[in-house]
Amino acid sequence: EAQVTQNPRYLITVTGKKLTVTCSQNMNHEYMSWYRQDPGLGLRQIYYSMNVEVTDKGDVPEGYKVSRKEKRNFPLILESPSPNQTSLYFCASSPTSGLARGNEQFFGPGTRLTVL
Amino acid sequence: AQKVTQAQTEISVVEKEDVTLDCVYETRDTTYYLFWYKQPPSGELVFLIRRNSFDEQNEISGRYSWNFQKSTSSFNFTITASQVVDSAVYFCALSEARSSASKIIFGSGTRLSIRP
Numbered sequence: 001e002a003q004v005t006q007n008p009r010y011l012i013t014v015t016g017k018k019l020t021v022t023c024s025q026n027m028n029h030e031y032m033s034w035y036r037q038d039p040g041l042g043l044r045q046i047y048y049s050m051n052v053e054v055t056d057k058g059d060v061p062e063g064y065k066v067s068r069k070e071k072r073n074f075p076l077i078l079e080s081p082s083p084n085q086t087s088l089y090f091c092a093s094s095p096t097s098g099l100a101r102g103n104e105q106f107f108g109p110g111t112r113l114t115v116l
Numbered sequence: 117a118q119k120v121t122q123a124q125t126e127i128s129v130v131e132k133e134d135v136t137l138d139c140v141y142e143t144r145d146t147t148y149y150l151f152w153y154k155q156p157p158s159g160e161l162v163f164l165i166r167r168n169s170f171d172e173q174n175e176i177s178g179r180y181s182w183n184f185q186k187s188t189s190s191f192n193f194t195i196t197a198s199q200v201v202d203s204a205v206y207f208c209a210l211s212e213a214r215s216s217a218s219k220i221i222f223g224s225g226t227r228l229s230i231r232p
Contacts, residue, residue, distance in 0.1 A: 035222075041224055042122075042222040043209075045219055045221075058219060090161060102211070103166075105163070106163075107161035110159050
């Protein structure tokens with residue numbers, strides 16, 4: 001089944017404790033992206049990747065890191081989480097050239113992160 | 117700069133009523149894509165439709181229809197004869213088709229509640 005998976009689905013952590021949220025897709029998509037969803041703000045793009053070893057900042061990259069060493073995986077790293085990073089996070093993928101070709105994105109199920 | 121405005125934060129209607137969700141966008145590009153996504157109470161994000169800036173034809177899919185008007189920079193979504201299963205948060209999104217950028221901007225969403 002074609003899908004985007006995220007792990008963990010739920011995470012409660014404390015300020016400053018490094019964490020990684022994994023994202024994997026099995027559709028051979030080149031484009032992958034991370035978003036955070038907050039009430040009243042919709043989804044905001046954190047980082048995106050056009051292909052392996054090619055990543056770029058979205059609108060809210062501060063406090064986050066990403067890497068794209070393999071086509072299928074795009075982990076989101078919070079080196080020192082803070083309470084303002086409490087949010088619902090979505091990973092997404094899209095076929096060749098992603099949004100520049102108007103392709104829709106396929107979203108993962110979301111990861112609800114709470115930073116105490 | 118890109119911007120997507122969904123001025124209706126919440127809408128509540130009785131089942132079988134028609135309802136229109138508004139989306140107004142801003143972009144300097146002549147080539148861009150507009151999307152609608154649905155987020156039901158279960159939380160996943162489901163792609164509904166994509167429209168490119170050169171195609172102003174309205175689209176109908178069952179009870180759903182979309183009205184794209186470049187003159188008013190709007191891409192409104194109408195549900196005819198609404199059903200309880202239509203209850204969800206709906207997001208409008210915009211991406212510009214520049215090959216050097218693959219950002220997407222989402223609106224803040226409209227929460228639609230359909231009462232039985």
